[in-house]
Each structure stands twice: as structure tokens, then as C-alpha cells.
Amino acid sequence: MPRSRAQRPRPYEVNVSDTRELLHAAVEAVGGVERPGQVAMAEAVDRSLQGGGHLLAQAGTGTGKSLAYLVPALAHPGRTVIATATLALQRQLVERDLPRTVEALHPQLRRRPEFAMLKGRANYVCLHRVHEGTPSEEEDALISASEAAEGAGGPTGKLGREVVRIAEWAQESETGDRDELTPGVSDRAWAQLSVGSRECLGASKCPYGAECFAEQARERAKLAEVVVTNHALLAIDALESAPILPDHDLLIVDEAHELVSRATGVATEQLAPWTVTRAARRAAKLLSDRSADALEAAAENFAGVMEVVPEGRLEALQPNLAHAVALVRDACRQAITGIGEVRDKTVAGEDAVRKQALASVEAAHRTAERLLEENPYDVVWANRGERFGASLYVAPLSVAGLLRENLFGDRTVVLTSATLKLGGDFEGVAASVGLGAEGRVPEDAPLPEPSEDAEADASADEDAPPRWRGVDVGSPFTYPKQGILYAARHLPPPGRGDRPEMLAELTELVEAAGGRTLGLFSSMRGAQLAAETLRERLDVPILLQGEETLGELIRRFAEDPETCLFGTLSLWQGVDVPGPSCQLVVMDRIPFPRPDDPLMTARQKAVEENGGNGFMAVAANHAALLMAQGSGRLIRAMDDRGVVAVLDSRLATARYGSYFRQSMPPFWYTTDRNQVRRSLAAINTSATKPD
Structure with missing residues (x-):
């Protein structure tokens, strides 16, 4: 979540020659070659940190842009979050660039900034599922993970073997991070032993909360000065109500050309007959017969209507479809209330079952309600897939306003990529992330003089568009x-x-x-x-x-x-x-x-x-x-x-x-x-x- 206006960090002052000296030391440490574009970008990041607004920095392949933003970020006394789109770059930053740069800058900075990687909860193996099994009676719940970890006999198919391997790996792993499991496993196998944030019991209620890999990663991030994450988690942090990332003064979005599509993906919701049916199946033992029957009937009715819904955009929901979605919404609302009233001690791991069921029902309710709102700023369409049949989707017409409001608050934001100038200028990409032409300032414009009253500054800027600069530092290639x-x-x-x-x-x-x-x-x-x-x-x-x-x-x-x-x-x-x-x-x-x-x-x-x-x-x-x-x-x-x-x-x-x-x-x-x-x-x- 953005910082409050009163918490806006004071601009920090860095001598340009100091930045160049630090960059030179870092480049030598990683065995690279210092390039003019790299120096120009590091200075541009410094300029933004000194109160020069946000920055769009196009840096061509071979520029060495990672070091160009890491050096000023590490010199900056506040916390920095770096969001990237690809796993390869996240690994490069955490395993190579950051360790070398921290050591290289230690003599000048006289400190070694801590850094950590943070991902969404579903990227970490869930110890509760490893030890207690999957809280579901669905056909894809193949094996008790605790049995697998103990070496008990299990299924011999590929999926079952993958589940066993994950469980065994979880006993040895220090991070529980899926990307450290090699060779990798299928998404279906990983889903057996991981949970999303809405299905998690919570550290205080889970018997394995003290050992939880996801919680340990969040704790490391809270203590780190530099946190490396991905675009999806950044978008969730910015667009949803519950903050995930720790407070930070500097946000660097690498591979920024992908930010809009990732944010759109986070803000897109799906309602399909199979998702409602799954919710009904998961909640069945936790509901009264009346509530369970109502949810199952709503799922069946919705499935019947979706069979004849044409593919493509739906400017408005047809009456029969709107009625079917309303039945789903109402049955889910009734189920949400009912799940808290019935307890079935014959259900193994009841709390986990309840949490999973509630997550499924709430997701269906939330999406159905959003579809029925027929918000003019949402786009609704139907799509028919080979595996799961017809689905309804709802996505924001634009994420520019959401990003402008939630991303470009009282922190400095640096967007960088090799492709930010389309058609020769930054305007298209800037507009897509919520930075309008009215907020652009020339690259050589003087920096504002810092004020002693940061709160007064904030009040004066309340309605001003976010200020930003665009700089193309070129490429070393001819x-x-x-x-x-x-x-x-x-x-x-x-x-x-x-x-x-x-x-x-x-x-x-x-x-x-x-x-x-x-x-x-x-x-x-x-x-x-x-x-x-x-x-x-x-x-x-x-x-x-x-x-x-x-x-x-x-x-x-x-x-x-x-x-x-x-x-x-x-x-x-x-x-x-x-x-x-x-x-x-x-x-x-x-x-x-x-x-x-x-x-x-x-x-x-x-x-x-x-x-x-x-x-x-x-x-x-x-x-x-x-x-x-x-x-x-x-x-x-x-x-x-x-x-x-x-x-x-x-x-x-x-x-x-x-x-x-x-x-x-x-x-x-x-x-x-x-x-x-x-x-x-x-x-x-x-x-x-x-x-």
C-alpha cells in the first residue's frame, strides 16, 4: 500500500561523483565493463531519488541496467523493492548481482545491506499439507503427503511420484521455494502441497506456523533493505486491500514493459461452472442440507445456461444469464454464512477443509457480484475452452488509473526496460501505467528545492499529477x-x-x-x-x-x-x-x-x-x-x-x-x-x- 502523505521520505542527497565512484567499484567487482549508458542511468535514478519525480529509463540490451539501479538503491538509506517479470532475472539479482555489489560497495558505504526474495504464498510448499495431507476429497487429491514423506507405499503414476518427491524435498529445503526444486514438477502436483493466501490457515492457527516457509520469507523481507519480488506480487500488493510487501521508499520495476499485462491478469476474475461446482463440493460437509442443495442447484443451473452463451464480449448480461449468476451469488452468500455454523468432527483436518471451502465459495461470490454490478469500467466476456468448457471473465477496461493511484504514491518509482519508447517516445507506455503527459518534466529541468515541511509539500501536491521523466540511455551496440x-x-x-x-x-x-x-x-x-x-x-x-x-x-x-x-x-x-x-x-x-x-x-x-x-x-x-x-x-x-x-x-x-x-x-x-x-x-x- 502507498505510504501516507505524512510519511513521505525526505529526499536524500548524493554527490554525482560519488555515484560514479560506487558504480565503478561495482562494475569491477562483477567483472564487467562500465558503459556510458550505465553511468547515465545510475545518475538518472539518483536524480529521481533526490526529488526529481518518477523515472522511465530505457536501457538497451548490454547496458548493464541492473547495476545502474542497484548502486543508487544500495546507497539509498531507505528500503528498496525490485520487481521483475522473469525468474531468470530474479535469480541473477539475488544469486549474483546483489551479493557482488554489496561486497564491492561495503568499503565506501561501511555497511552491508541485507537483501531477500519474496514471492506469493503459493510459490512455497505448505508444511501443513506435507504433514496433514490435502484437505479435499477431490479426484486430484492422490496421496497423503505425510505418508509420502515417511516412505509409505503410494501411487506409482507420474503425478503421484511428483507429490512424493515434493514432500521429501520439503524435509530438506531451507526455503521451500518451488523454483529451487530441480527438476521441476507439474502445476497439478505442486497444487497438492501448496496453498494460496486465501486458503492458508494463518501462522497463529497453523500447527506448523513457526516453521512456515512463506512466513519466514516475509520475515526476511521485513528485515531486508532490498526486497526482490515479481510483477504479480507487486500488482496484488498495489491493487488489493491487504498489503504484502513491506513499506519502501524506492520501487524499481525492471522489465517494466510487462507490468500492465501482469496487473491486468491480477485484476481479472473468472466464473465458470466448474469453479462453482468445486466450491459446492468443498463446502458440502460444512453446510446444512438446505444450503448445500442451493449451492449445488445454482451450479447446475449456471452450467446449463453457459452451454448456450456465445463466445465474445458481453456488453450486458442477458436476463437468463444474469438470473443464473444471481443464483450463484445468493447461494454463495448463504454458504459463507453457513460454513461458520456447522462443524463436522468426522472431517479430518476440519480447519483446513473449512478454510479451503470458504476460499472457493468467497471467490465465486466475489466474481458473481462483480459481474452483476455491470461496471462500465469492466469488460465481461465468455470463452469456451476444450478442457473446462465455458467461462465468464471480467477484467478492468484499463489498469492505468489503478496503478496511478496505488503505485505512484509517496515513493520514488523507476520503470526500466529495453523497450519503453514506442514509436519514438515514452508517452504510450507512460499512459498505460497511469502517468499522463501533463506530469512529464524535461530531463534537464532543475530539481525542486527540498522543504523543511514535508507534510505541507504533500498537501500542495495532493491534486498534482505524478511528475515523471523519460530517459533513453541508449545501447552499447552499433x-x-x-x-x-x-x-x-x-x-x-x-x-x-x-x-x-x-x-x-x-x-x-x-x-x-x-x-x-x-x-x-x-x-x-x-x-x-x-x-x-x-x-x-x-x-x-x-x-x-x-x-x-x-x-x-x-x-x-x-x-x-x-x-x-x-x-x-x-x-x-x-x-x-x-x-x-x-x-x-x-x-x-x-x-x-x-x-x-x-x-x-x-x-x-x-x-x-x-x-x-x-x-x-x-x-x-x-x-x-x-x-x-x-x-x-x-x-x-x-x-x-x-x-x-x-x-x-x-x-x-x-x-x-x-x-x-x-x-x-x-x-x-x-x-x-x-x-x-x-x-x-x-x-x-x-x-x-x-x-
Whole structure:
């Protein structure tokens, strides 16, 4: 939760030369090379901490942005929270960057700041479930974890073996953190021995509360000066009523281009027949027959109505659907009251059963109530999945207002990523997180003089928009010399068919590159078709997302330079393969959101109704961010060379094409297919020459 106005921290004063000296020591300690952009970013973070408002810092790949924000954060006397999107970066910070930087700065700071990692409760194994078993009679409750831990006979299937392994690991682990369990286990197995915050008994009521891994992690975070967490937990802390993160003066959001999607995910709720049925089953033994029958009947009625509900956005709930949702709401409300009235001592671990049942019923009640409110700032849609059937979803039309109110309070916020400038400026990303153009101040604007009366300052700023700066510190790479951006102008615009011309062009490019290709596709069907086609036409290995774990696919892609890797959304971001294995990045088309995407369509319509350009503000922004991230997969080291090929003629011919090109690294741009093939062949020849 944001700090109160009266608690706003006083600006701290740091000499710029001191920052440079500290950064230099840290870079030497990690064996890196100090770069001008890194220095510029560290100074920009300092400037914001001294009262210069919030900061959007674009730092290209290779800048060393982690150290650029860690150094001023560690020098800062208050607490810092760092939120990242990927597990890889969290591990890098906690296991490598922070320990080395703390030791490097110790002589100058004369202290060793403590740091800790904090995740959501479900990321830690639950000792109550390990010892007492899963409090449920559902079909997926396979084995008593206490029996598993004691080595008793259990199921021999893969899922059962995974549950046994988790339980055994929990006896030895110091943290109980799922990410430290190697090899990993399936989500279904982990769910057996973990709980969410709403299902947790609470440390005071749980017999294992004193040993609880999640509680110990929270206690470590309370004592630490630097807390590393993830975007999801940050969003939960900001958007929900119960604070999770400790109070902090500085918030650093790395990989900030993903913050809006993570916050949207946290604020999105689902109501499906199976979730109501599960709630009814979990609560059955804790309710009177009348309440249990009412909840079961509401679930059955809702399931029947959902069978005929069409997919897509629902501007309003049809009367029969609204009635079915109201029955669910009322039955859940009755059940919530009833769960506290009936006690069944024949139920093993009754308190855990009760807590789990209450969590399920309350979730269904909360979502049903939200759906019936028909809030104009919410978007409701129906979706039909293969496994669980039809579901209703409700999500905020925008999270910008929520983030503006709850994130940018009386703390300094630094948002950083390699892709924050879309179309050449910060305005699009800033607006998406709640920072309006009216709050932007020039980078060279003088800092406000600190006042002796912080409370008076706060009162004066009560209605002022959050002040922010945007700074692009560049990249150490010489993109125009290291890479080519190729737009296939001659291809017909993408349609719904198989695009044989695109597949022919893709074949020629991969052949010229000698493999070495990361193929980024806008759909799984497109990736599968391309993989099947090129496997028939070329004698190079083609890996396809979904045929192996993502980690294994990336490992094989990196190890064999002739290998190609094709896939969809997961590959557009986070693939870091420097060297000769990735010298051609192909995008099959501009990745606009699907025209039937209910949330994107609603957001686009809302912008248009307010006089804006909905297509550019929503669809183009979405696509530009992905293209910026996707093209960033090519140049990962100083000696990398290659081509980003966009097999969508609209990049060259449409009026919005320049917007996308300005969002991507400044590669040398061409539409000459022959030149690109010659360049790829030359790069391939150079890469295959013996040392």
C-alpha cells in the first residue's frame, strides 16, 4: 500500500561523483565493463531519488541496467523493492548481482545491506499439507503427503511420484521455494502441497506456523533493505486491500514493459461452472442440507445456461444469464454464512477443509457480484475452452488509473526496460501505467528545492499529477552496423490462408542463413505449418515450441548453430542466445491482437469514444511492444551480426509502418530481398569459418 502523505521520505542527497565512484567499484567487482549508458542511468535514478519525480529509463540490451539501479538503491538509506517479470532475472539479482555489489560497495558505504526474495504464498510448499495431507476429497487429491514423506507405499503414476518427491524435498529445503526444486514438477502436483493466501490457515492457527516457509520469507523481507519480488506480487500488493510487501521508499520495476499485462491478469476474475461446482463440493460437509442443495442447484443451473452463451464480449448480461449468476451469488452468500455454523468432527483436518471451502465459495461470490454490478469500467466476456468448457471473465477496461493511484504514491518509482519508447517516445507506455503527459518534466529541468515541511509539500501536491521523466540511455551496440531490418515489401498482405509466398520467402532466408533462425509467429498454427513445411524443404533441424520444454528447446537451439527454433508468444520475449546460433530473427506478420479479442477491442473502442485513435493507442501499441521485444532477440553481444526479417509488407507500405520501425532497434533498413540473402550468406560463411 502507498505510504501516507505524512510519511513521505525526505529526499536524500548524493554527490554525482560519488555515484560514479560506487558504480565503478561495482562494475569491477562483477567483472564487467562500465558503459556510458550505465553511468547515465545510475545518475538518472539518483536524480529521481533526490526529488526529481518518477523515472522511465530505457536501457538497451548490454547496458548493464541492473547495476545502474542497484548502486543508487544500495546507497539509498531507505528500503528498496525490485520487481521483475522473469525468474531468470530474479535469480541473477539475488544469486549474483546483489551479493557482488554489496561486497564491492561495503568499503565506501561501511555497511552491508541485507537483501531477500519474496514471492506469493503459493510459490512455497505448505508444511501443513506435507504433514496433514490435502484437505479435499477431490479426484486430484492422490496421496497423503505425510505418508509420502515417511516412505509409505503410494501411487506409482507420474503425478503421484511428483507429490512424493515434493514432500521429501520439503524435509530438506531451507526455503521451500518451488523454483529451487530441480527438476521441476507439474502445476497439478505442486497444487497438492501448496496453498494460496486465501486458503492458508494463518501462522497463529497453523500447527506448523513457526516453521512456515512463506512466513519466514516475509520475515526476511521485513528485515531486508532490498526486497526482490515479481510483477504479480507487486500488482496484488498495489491493487488489493491487504498489503504484502513491506513499506519502501524506492520501487524499481525492471522489465517494466510487462507490468500492465501482469496487473491486468491480477485484476481479472473468472466464473465458470466448474469453479462453482468445486466450491459446492468443498463446502458440502460444512453446510446444512438446505444450503448445500442451493449451492449445488445454482451450479447446475449456471452450467446449463453457459452451454448456450456465445463466445465474445458481453456488453450486458442477458436476463437468463444474469438470473443464473444471481443464483450463484445468493447461494454463495448463504454458504459463507453457513460454513461458520456447522462443524463436522468426522472431517479430518476440519480447519483446513473449512478454510479451503470458504476460499472457493468467497471467490465465486466475489466474481458473481462483480459481474452483476455491470461496471462500465469492466469488460465481461465468455470463452469456451476444450478442457473446462465455458467461462465468464471480467477484467478492468484499463489498469492505468489503478496503478496511478496505488503505485505512484509517496515513493520514488523507476520503470526500466529495453523497450519503453514506442514509436519514438515514452508517452504510450507512460499512459498505460497511469502517468499522463501533463506530469512529464524535461530531463534537464532543475530539481525542486527540498522543504523543511514535508507534510505541507504533500498537501500542495495532493491534486498534482505524478511528475515523471523519460530517459533513453541508449545501447552499447552499433545496431546499424550489426543488424539489418528487412521488410518483405513484395509479399501480399497477410490474410487468413496459409500464405505460400511467405513460406517460400522464409525457406529462402533460412537456407541463406544456414539455419541459425529464431522464428516468431503470431499463432501456434502458423508456427506448426512453417515447421512442417521447412522440415520437408530443408536439411536443417527445426525445433517447434510445444514439442519439448521451452528451456530444453532454447538449450538445443543455442548449442547447435544450424538449428532453427519456431514458436509463438513465449519466444518473442526472454530468449537470450548470443553468438552464431541466432543470426536471423523472422516475424511472420505484425502481431496485432486478434480482432475478436474482447479486452483489446473494448479498450480500442473506449479510446475512440474519447476522441483518440484507438487503433494506434491499443492495437499498434500492443504490436509495437512485441516487435521491439522480438527484434531485440538478434543482437545480444558486441560481435553479433544478423537480420530481422518481417514477412509482412505492411511494415513497408502502411502509414503506421514507420511507427513500428521507430519502436525497434535502429538497424539498417531495407526492402531489397536479394541484398538480404547475400548478407545472410556472408554472415553464415563468416560464422562457419574455422578459427
